[in-house]
Amino acid sequence: MVVGGLVEAANRLLEGRHGRLGASALRTALVDLYEFWLGRAATAAGVGTGAPGVALAAVGGLGRRELVPFSDLDLVLVHDGDPGIGAVADALWYPLWDAGVGLDHSVRTPAEALQVAAGDLRTAMGLLDVRHLSGEQALTARLASAAREQWRRTARKRLPELADSARARWRRSGEVAQSAEPDLKYGRGGLRDLGLLDAFAAAQLTDRPGEELRAARELLLDVRTELRRELRRDRDVLGAADADAVAAELGLGDRFTLARRLSGAGRAVAYAVDVALRSTVSTVSTVSIADGPRGMFGRRPTRTPLDDGVVLHGDEVALARDAVPARDPGLLLRVAAASARSGRPISPGTLRTLTDSAPELRAPWPGPARRALTELLGAGEGLVDAVEALDRAGLWARLFPEWGAVRDLPPREPVHTWTVDRHLVRACVEAARLTTTVSRPDLLLLGALLHDIGKGREADHSELGAKIAAQVAARIGLSEVDSGLVAGMVRHHLLLPHTATRRDISERETVERVVRTVDGDPALLDLLRALAEADSLATGPGMWSDWKAGLVAELVSRCREVLHGNGLAVPDPLSEDQRELAAAAVRSGRGEVRISAEGKLATVVLAVPAGAELLAPAAGVLALHSLEVHTAELRGHEGGRVGVFTASPKFGSLPDPALLREQFARAVAGGLALSRRLAEKERAYAHPRAERVAPRVLWFDGETSGPSTVVLELRAPDRIGLLYRVAGALRSCDARVRWAKVATLGTAVVDSFAVSPGHGSLDAEWRGRVEREVLAAARGE
Structure with a gap:
């Protein structure tokens, strides 16, 4: 059998019998191996090099030369209408099946392939990677050229379908950046999204991915390669139990370092896809639906004022024509706040202008800048995308240099759903719903943003975070008293939930210890109560229950009794029913x-x-x-x-x-x-x-x-x-x-x-x- 030794040869590569290959070298070796054996199989089937009227081509991972272990081979047998092509196909496919090679195959003329691509989005995108393996090279070249030309002509009309498909996939598979067990291929920010960006570029709708995205692709491929080599099967979800071994093979130390690298890569890819979809799909939707025929002849989108120097330009937040970022230090925060409030994205051009021109806010920040920050942090769900946009552009770190220590930092506790930086932003979203329950909503929002800022270092994150929070509060211009309250929130943000769930709150000693810890300050007690709820809700499902809420509320109520100088009532240890049960x-x-x-x-x-x-x-x-x-x-x-x-x-x-x-x-x-x-x-x-x-x-x-x-x-x-x-x-x-x-x-x-x-x-x-x-x-x- 011509291909009888193919699987054994692949196993030798995976097992490193002749020296263990790195992830990238292993993929290259697998591609070379399969191409060699496929060439022999093609020749035996009558599709040798230069054979007229028929060609064997690769798509998918083999077509891109990104073949990872245990992947099926995506092959297309292209012909020019040869009536005997069925026999050729049988002579090619059956030996591969007999050798245990997984195949995803088709037999088509170029015209048939293009017809299928016209009705099937997956096929259309797959043909963008078509690469010649054997037979008549001109036939493969003709198919590749025609497929790319057809994609360029039809891509804009198919973008809404592509966007809907991507969003459905994200709902099923989650985010690479924010998942404890990321789906490297189908998750948001994964390899399939990099394929979307390649397709946008092939249609000349966006630029080719830059260096950051190329590095993200290499990391995702390397992790996927090592995961499959470790498990000896086709799996794309990186489980926590396998992550340490994968990290070690890639020289990344442990799974937490790997998770941080994957989070950064996933965020970069996801943000690039968001921008690409926004700049292409939104434009198509606006032209074809909202504006009607007039939109096709250059009708300009309207400009609606949102704030001083900020407008809504079409569907994006942009700078007003008379805005001068270099002379307006608070403009950056007003743009972000307008984006978060409206739920509309900041335009890429505006982000570039602010990156190039916006000056750093000098300490202490002026009052209008602090108010804009409070508006931003209290905007609710829109805050997440606004902060993400600023962070990708390097503008968030300009406001908060301390953010770098928690960016993409994976949680050490399994109950956390998000990375530490996303958790802090989510805590602000939850705190925004509680601002009417406290006397100082501005301090609650700032405390929510900073309560875990001390993580990622070799120190008690509450104590270190309190020192950092005090510095941030002073820099943005808060008074000494207010800075102390923010620092106290960060230092003691675990006080109420830990005491309520781990101690007997009916005991006077427990209550008095809490009162002493908050220095008898009722304002700090209220802020800590709201922060406990926001922090728990932003941690993950089930972390804030009616039971936990009731315990915290009871503890706070008993602390208030002490603060007001009232005596603590001693609860009856047993109810009448419980005493009856004991007697029984x-x-x-x-x-x-x-x-x-x-x-x-x-x-x-x-x-x-x-x-x-x-x-x-x-x-x-x-x-x-x-x-x-x-x-x-x-x-x-x-x-x-x-x-x-x-x-x-x-x-x-x-x-x-x-x-x-x-x-x-x-x-x-x-x-x-x-x-x-x-x-x-x-x-x-x-x-x-x-x-x-x-x-x-x-x-x-x-x-x-x-x-x-x-x-x-x-x-x-x-x-x-x-x-x-x-x-x-x-x-x-x-x-x-x-x-x-x-x-x-x-x-x-x-x-x-x-x-x-x-x-x-x-x-x-x-x-x-x-x-x-x-x-x-x-x-x-």
Whole structure:
């Protein structure tokens, strides 16, 4: 068989049996290999070099000489009407199939190929990459020339279809720049979008991609090549579990460095495509629909004033004719604010003019510039595209030089949807909806923009960020008091959500510690409340729930009571129903359960008689039913013990109360084999390549009331039954648990427990023993 050794030869290249090739060299070697074997196969089928009336041509990755491992070959057998072409095709395709080569093939005359391209956008764009392999070269050249000419003539009419197709693809595949697992080919800013830019250039609608886009193409191809080489299959979505290996092969250190590089490349490509679509598709739409026939004869778009020196020119924000950027330092911010408010893009010409002519704002900024900044940050959804345009043009860094440290910075926490810079902008979008809830909306917006500005360095990002925020606030002309408020927001932006979800907010010590932290300033407390909501909403789905909102609101309300000099009411630890359930457990001598729910959030009350274990069996049974525990409060009452749990199903609906009651009673009595069943469930549901980071234990003194009571905080990867195992570890160390709070952050948890020794003192030896057992439980040992 002529091509019998093709797959084996390709495997030798991938395995590096004769020396490992870099990503680019591997693609070149694969192209050369396939061209050699295809030439032999073509000759055997009667399509040898120079054979008249028939030609073998490549399109797709082979046509562009960008072939990555495990790609199908896109081949076209071109002929001039030869009636025997079917036999030639069979002689060519069947040996390739028999050799295990994936094919996407067609057999057409040039006229047939052009006819198909006229009705199929994918074929039309594919023919732009057609490249001769074997046979009559003039035939391939004729097809290539005719396909490009047809594309140039028809491209403008097909642009709306092309734009709709691209946007549908983006909705399916997400963004390369803002995805934890980017689709390198189909995602927004990926390789398919680079193909769009090539098609625009081939139609002479835009310039050829420049150096930045060429570098982006090379990076995307290299990552795609190494991903497929690593997995030994055709995959284009870069998973987190594979990113470290790919980064190492490319000499980029770790997956976070790779993610940052990919984000920059994806943003560059996405922005170039946006500009190309705007300058071509919008023009076509305006001429053919909005203006009618008169638009084809040069009707000028209208100019509508938006602000001093700023107009809406057609569908883009532009400079007024009398604007002089070199003499107007605030013009840049007014242009951006007008764009964000109107939702219309800034014209590329205006961006170039501002880049060349706009002076830097000197410290302190004048009042009109600060007001324009507030208008920009408070514009809502339009802010995202406005900042992106300024950032791509280098103008955002002119306003905020500190931005470079967080640009394209990937999040270290898996719960974050966006890169750090996009998260900050999204936080402003969310904060804009909350400006009526605070007395200083301008400071809320600035604090939202800067709250994570300290990330990306080897330091506490809140403390470093507060220093940076104070410098920015002073530079833009805020007073010393206002600068202090902005710095305080950044320093303490995690105070309220962390306290509400990790501490017992009914305790006076907890509330008074929050009040001391905000220096008794009610304005800062209100700003932190709004920032907590904006930050959570901008982090990712599920990060701001009714449960979390209620806890933060209750904490803030109790802090206000202290600020106003009122005494804190001590809540009744148990309701009447809960006391009745405890009494029922004492009478029956078995575990009792009662569930009430509001939406997906359930309150599960579990009671046991005195002397029976409560936390471990309760946590285990809830885990068996895939209930995610948020809080647990353990109280004693008249010979019994009661646990009040708030929980929600990870998927599906709440369990049947009767089944939950029966299983809890068996678990309390020791007849349910919880450890074995939870281990089986974890094996069934665990991700085979899930990342496991080392768990940590932190101790916090003086944050809870009660004699010899301390807060233990466990930070660990989430796993089924983790709370059950930790409860068992605490029991084995004779640690009494007063309350527990569980915060699940994607694939990680922060579990907090108020604990005290059942016997003896709260000394270093006891803490060391507890810590060792809890860490062993978190590791599953």
